[in-house]
Amino acid sequence: MPFPIASSIGEFFDAYFSSGWAWTLTVVLHATFILVVFGLTPFLWIWAERKIAGRIQDRLGPTRVGGRFGWLQSLADGLKLIQKEDLVPKAADSMLFRMAPYVVCVASFAAFLFLPFSDGWVAVVSDIALYVLVAILSLEVIGIILAGWSSGSKWSLFGGMREAAQMVSYEIPLALCAIIPVTIAGTLNLSDISRLQSGWFLNWFLFHDPFTFITFFVYFTVATASCKRAPFDLAEAESELVGGFHTEYSGMRWSFFFMGEYASMYVVSAVAALLFLGGWNSGIGPLDAFLIDLRTAEGSAFAGYLANLLGMVILMSKAWLLLFVQVWVRWTFPRLRIDQVMTTCLKYLIPMACVLFLGVVLWPMLMYGTSKGTRTTHPFLEPRGEILGLHAAATPGETAVAHARAPANEEAE
Amino acid sequence: MTLETLLFYIFGLAACIGAVAVVVTQNVVRMAFWLIVSLGSVAALYFLLDADFVAATQIIIYVGGTLVLLIFGIMLTASGPYQKIKSSPGEVFMGAGIGVLLLVLLVGTVGAIDWSAASRAVAGPDFRPTTGEGYNPAGQGNTTRPIGMALLGPRPDKDLGKPEGSKLSSGYLFPFEIVSIHLLVVLIGAAYLARAKRRVQKVGPDSRE
Numbered sequence: 208m209p210f211p212i213a214s215s216i217g218e219f220f221d222a223y224f225s226s227g228w229a230w231t232l233t234v235v236l237h238a239t240f241i242l243v244v245f246g247l248t249p250f251l252w253i254w255a256e257r258k259i260a261g262r263i264q265d266r267l268g269p270t271r272v273g274g275r276f277g278w279l280q281s282l283a284d285g286l287k288l289i290q291k292e293d294l295v296p297k298a299a300d301s302m303l304f305r306m307a308p309y310v311v312c313v314a315s316f317a318a319f320l321f322l323p324f325s326d327g328w329v330a331v332v333s334d335i336a337l338y339v340l341v342a343i344l345s346l347e348v349i350g351i352i353l354a355g356w357s358s359g360s361k362w363s364l365f366g367g368m369r370e371a372a373q374m375v376s377y378e379i380p381l382a383l384c385a386i387i388p389v390t391i392a393g394t395l396n397l398s399d400i401s402r403l404q405s406g407w408f409l410n411w412f413l414f415h416d417p418f419t420f421i422t423f424f425v426y427f428t429v430a431t432a433s434c435k436r437a438p439f440d441l442a443e444a445e446s447e448l449v450g451g452f453h454t455e456y457s458g459m460r461w462s463f464f465f466m467g468e469y470a471s472m473y474v475v476s477a478v479a480a481l482l483f484l485g486g487w488n489s490g491i492g493p494l495d496a497f498l499i500d501l502r503t504a505e506g507s508a509f510a511g512y513l514a515n516l517l518g519m520v521i522l523m524s525k526a527w528l529l530l531f532v533q534v535w536v537r538w539t540f541p542r543l544r545i546d547q548v549m550t551t552c553l554k555y556l557i558p559m560a561c562v563l564f565l566g567v568v569l570w571p572m573l574m575y576g577t578s579k580g581t582r583t584t585h586p587f588l589e590p591r592g593e594i595l596g597l598h599a600a601a602t603p604g605e606t607a608v609a610h611a612r613a614p615a616n617e618e619a620e
Numbered sequence: 621m622t623l624e625t626l627l628f629y630i631f632g633l634a635a636c637i638g639a640v641a642v643v644v645t646q647n648v649v650r651m652a653f654w655l656i657v658s659l660g661s662v663a664a665l666y667f668l669l670d671a672d673f674v675a676a677t678q679i680i681i682y683v684g685g686t687l688v689l690l691i692f693g694i695m696l697t698a699s700g701p702y703q704k705i706k707s708s709p710g711e712v713f714m715g716a717g718i719g720v721l722l723l724v725l726l727v728g729t730v731g732a733i734d735w736s737a738a739s740r741a742v743a744g745p746d747f748r749p750t751t752g753e754g755y756n757p758a759g760q761g762n763t764t765r766p767i768g769m770a771l772l773g774p775r776p777d778k779d780l781g782k783p784e785g786s787k788l789s790s791g792y793l794f795p796f797e798i799v800s801i802h803l804l805v806v807l808i809g810a811a812y813l814a815r816a817k818r819r820v821q822k823v824g825p826d827s828r829e
Contacts (some may be wrong), residue, residue, distance in 0.1 A: 334765060335676060
């Protein structure tokens with residue numbers, strides 16, 4: 208089947224239904240799970256952002272809805288937004304105006320399909336998951352531009368223009384920074400990249416060499432900008448453009464933009480965690496070894512589930528920590544001007560990303576030599592060949608044959 | 621009918637509707653939107669074929685790149701609020717004629733091929749559809765490694781069973797590098813043509829006159 212899924216739930220349904228129905232039910236169950244994560248992330252983080260913003264500004268934030276801490280504030284907001292009138296301005300191009308929020312929402316939801324939640328917990332297994340993710344994230348901008356253009360309002364048009372200029376520029380350093388851990392790992396498969404970082408936290412690609420350490424911060428800056436979060440929220444810019452691209456929107460259509468925004472904030476944070484911060488690995492050597500043992504334990508499917516659940520909790524905590532930083536930054540720094548945003552990207556971030564890329568490529572040569580015959584591998588990356596299904600070649604002449612043997616039939620069981 | 625067949629029909633229909641709508645619509649930005657629908661559906665068809673790399677490239681280049689630039693260009697250059705394009709009857713006639721001829725050609729070609737024999741010929745005697753039992757590389761998401769390997773030089777898909785010391789097939793590293801250098805030349809040329817022209821100020825005794 209083209210869309211493989213976690214085998215256990217599929218096997219569970221197989222016992223009760225015919226294989227076609229079991230497969231369909233499994234797909235529906237997994238899709239529902241992803242939809243729930245996609246829906247709950249904005250739900251939780253809109254409340255958290257209001258709370259954090261309140262504390263940063265020496266206020267309390269929401270306090271009443273749902274008893275303590277106002278934790279049901281997002282539900283109240285949602286109910287309010289559903290009841291609001293769905294307005295389309297007279298000057299708007301009504302079809303595009305109605306479609307734009309869906310484009311944003313669908314684009315950021317589609318990114319969840321390729322995002323691993325834990326070892327093996329990924330909706331679509333792909334050995335180029337990172338590439339597909341970057342491709343899908345570049346779709347979101349179309350919805351924003353369409354929203355800005357079709358509203359028939361100057362503020363919206365300005366917002367859309369700024370978003371287009373910003374996104375077209377920031378995609379370049381984003382892709383360059385994402386390539387850097389890929390050059391170390393030798394794969395675009397996000398699950399494999401995370402698997403390579405198990406063990407103590409020094410195995411994380413963040414601590415692989417000085418270049419990756421800086422890359423993480425460059426990536427995070429660029430990712431914040433690509434989610435159009437402050438200080439890069441030029442497309443909205445409440446104090447200049449009323450609401451930017453969403454000035455004319457109301458009700459649910461307006462809220463779709465925010466679901467998309469918070470979901471893609473989660474996606475870029477989770478990708479940062481997977482690429483640099485060890486993914487679902489805890490960073491504590493013995494604990495990771497225990498979790499891997501638990502995952503591969505024979506006989507008990509429950510142990511595997513428990514291990515994956517713990518992995519998901521670890522990955523989500525890392526992603527949420529980064530989300531917290533994004534919120535923290537938003538309420539701390541003032542907004543940049545559009546020319547400053549472009550200068551930051553074109554004059555600083557892109558050259559930095561290029562230099563870092565070169566540095567990461569040259570680092571192994573400097574550290575471990577380039578002598579022929581003996582291929583010195585990085586001590587942290589010993590399990591790399593095993594995980595990627597490649598065999599270490601003894602002599603350079605055999606490399607081609609060894610590579611040739613690699614991809615097929617090794618994992619036949 | 622399996623789920624894949626259903627999805628194939630849905631996305632195939634969406635691709636066709638999008639393509640027809642691009643031709644029929646007169647509003648330029650709506651055309652761009654229908655192009656997104658059409659190209660996105662084609663990308664979905666590639667995903668259904670387990671061609672993840674082609675699908676992602678389709679999205680990143682056509683949908684995420686070209687169309688964003690298209691809409692951006694329209695927003696920068698449009699004179700009125702909603703730019704319209706109208707074709708003259710002659711253009712419509714010419715376009716329709718060429719389109720019908722192309723359709724006849726494509727349908728004729730597709731109909732003339734024995735597809736199951738062709739797929740056996742391409743994939744070898746042990747061809748197995750990806751929905752088969754047991755391990756299949758495509759089902760594990762391993763869809764891109766042969767292309768990546770071929771672009772780097774080694775051809776695991778051809779050299780797999782060969783005895784040691786035999787001649788290995790060549791990959792596509794050389795054409796790949798030539799294409800990338802061509803693209804670099806195009807980039808530099810575009811930057812040269814688009815750069816701001818500074819007036820050369822003549823400084824010297826003859827400029828005073």
